[in-house]
Amino acid sequence: MVFSSETFLFLFLPLFLGLYYITPFRYRSALILAGSWTFYGWWRIDFLGLLILTTLWTYGFGRVIGANLGTRRATWACAIGTAGCLAVLGVFKYLNFFIDSFAAMLGTDAAGLGVHWHLILPIGVSFYVFQSISYLIDVYRRDASPTANFFDFAAFISLFPQLVAGPILRFKDLEDQFRDRTHTADKFADGMARFTVGLGKKVLIADSLAPLADLAFTTPDPTAPLAWVGALAYMMQLYFDFSGYSDMAIGLGLMMGFRFMENFDTPYISGSITEFWRRWHISLSVWLRDYLYIPLGGNRISEGRTYVNLMTVMVLGGLWHGANWTFVLWGAWHGGWLALERWTGMARAPKSTLNVLRTLLIVLIGWVAFRATGMGTAMDFYAGMLGLNGWALPFEIAVQITRESLAMLMVAILIAASEPFLSDWLGRRYHAVLPSGKLAWSGTVLPAFATTVIFALAVMRLAEQSFSPFLYFQF
Known part of the structure; x- marks a missing residue:
């Protein structure tokens, strides 16, 4: 059973919540x-x-x-x-x-x-x-x-x-x-809104990008245009799929009175890989820090040992995601950049557009290994990104790329880039202040209308598409 299914939305969840709220x-x-x-x-x-x-x-x-x-x-x-x-x-x-x-x-x-x-x-x-x-x-x-x-x-x-x-x-x-724990109408409304936003991320954005990413990563010897578009599509798909699940989980927790830790904080605006890992899959980063990096000595022993610890933690973090040498490569790639940024001071450099773009490129290159089914596939894809497989887009491939998928890719990039500004603007413009001093969405018209529209669109999309599990189910 997955959150983005009719069985969960219209059978399990209403039945569970109904029983939950009448149970002492x-x-x-x-x-x-x-x-x-x-x-x-x-x-x-x-x-x-x-x-x-x-x-x-x-x-x-x-x-x-x-x-x-x-x-x-x-x-x-x-x-x-x-x-x-x-x-x-x-x-x-x-x-x-x-x-x-x-x-x-x-x-x-x-x-x-x-x-x-x-x-x-x-x-x-x-x-x-x-x-x-x-x-x-x-x-x-x-x-x-x-x-x-x-x-x-x-x-x-x-x-x-x-x-x-x-x-x-x-x-x-x-x-x-x-x-x-407390159970209030405001907390429940916040949970429903958060769940709906996550549902929209998954069903409307991530699932729309999946065919484009799959096309690129299943095509032998992809040429440069297909490789770059496919890598970007997967980069956005993974983020909206996984952050969408986290939003849904946090929203469900709120409906039950729990407050879970945040798992994402606009990671694609990071100015360094060090900052990226403070914003991406936060709960995993915290776990690896507290139960692996610090017990290994962290940065308390020597500079050289710190670099070894960073590499060790990231390689093991890569293996945690899956039993494949591509995940080892992905972990080593990030571990190497974390060590390099610490050695050169890049991790403390002021954030700039150039640093953000550099970080995005590093992350994008890493996601190729993360998505590839094997080392050979990953190397073939990298060759395509370098233009070694050619620069033309074959007709039989071009006809499989729809305008809708390209448009959704642009929308996804725009949303990911503007998330901090959207969150700040919406927070100041549409949040209601509770007597406790905490902010809530309840009682405001636009968010309620927006979440209703998102939910309706997501349900309609679910009705017409085949089963699509969350990407992180495989990890």
Whole structure:
């Protein structure tokens, strides 16, 4: 089940919210858990079992750690609990990759080694495993309490708004909200507006760009015009698809009284790669910083060690996205630029149009490796961008590029470039001020009208298009 489907919009969500608001608060975690397991099991009931086992494993080791803080038993419990969570990733996400890579070194394939099975990647496993690991480490560090309430903890791990594609949450940030959170009409209205904006990003923009990106990346030896247009299309598609999901997740959380961390902050106006990673997939950047970069020593040991740590974190961050050498290349590309910017001082340079354009080009080049199905495909695409495959656009390719897709690409670029100004203008012009001093969209005419139009257009688009899952479901 995906957010951008009729089943979710007109069956699951209304039914869940109706039950949620008539259920006494003390039973709502149990209802969230039941709803989340139903949401996840709608895809495959067998992988729901993996989610439940991971939850039980993490909860049990969290209790052991909490009961033995300051002792070697707590250290061992944290190590074993974390290793068990990593084993889930290792088996289901990377085992095929290691077998295929080993077979390639021997000049054969998996079948040649006698391996005739291929594990399916469970949706969202990277996200709920990272949330499980952060809980164990936070309890060990005394940054989070080892909760005794299983329903609160299990609801946190499987919270359906962000279960399959984030943001990556930490229990210590939501612990108080599980014990006590407010439910107001204003918060619900803000959540509906945020959800609708995310739905529009996904269905109206990202899905409209998908055919253009797919055409470019599935065409052998793409020529320069197709390669550059396709790379730009994917750059915009990925942003509006993933940020759209995050908006929808945050909006759903608000409807249920939760406030999740922001996951995107206008990343395509960054003046450096360092700034880009403060604005793109923020929850992942924070997780990698707190649970990998800082434990490796961060920038506290030596300048050389800092560069090694940056490269290590980004390569592992690349592998987190997928078991493919293209993700290793993408992570190394970003890690190299982070190290270079730190060494040269470019990370602290004043923002300028030239720096923004340079950063966008670096990001664009990286997205090619991120999207390519293999290293050969990536190198072929780069050759096309350099003009090595020719500069003409073949007629049989040109006729497949519609005016609508090119127009939507221009619209997407314009929106991404003007997001900071639009947010600031809309915030000053149309936000209502609540008695608490917080801002809300409720009670203002234009936003209500705009979100209604966006929702109607998105639903009409859903009715005419085929199934289109979110891109980050594959990670």
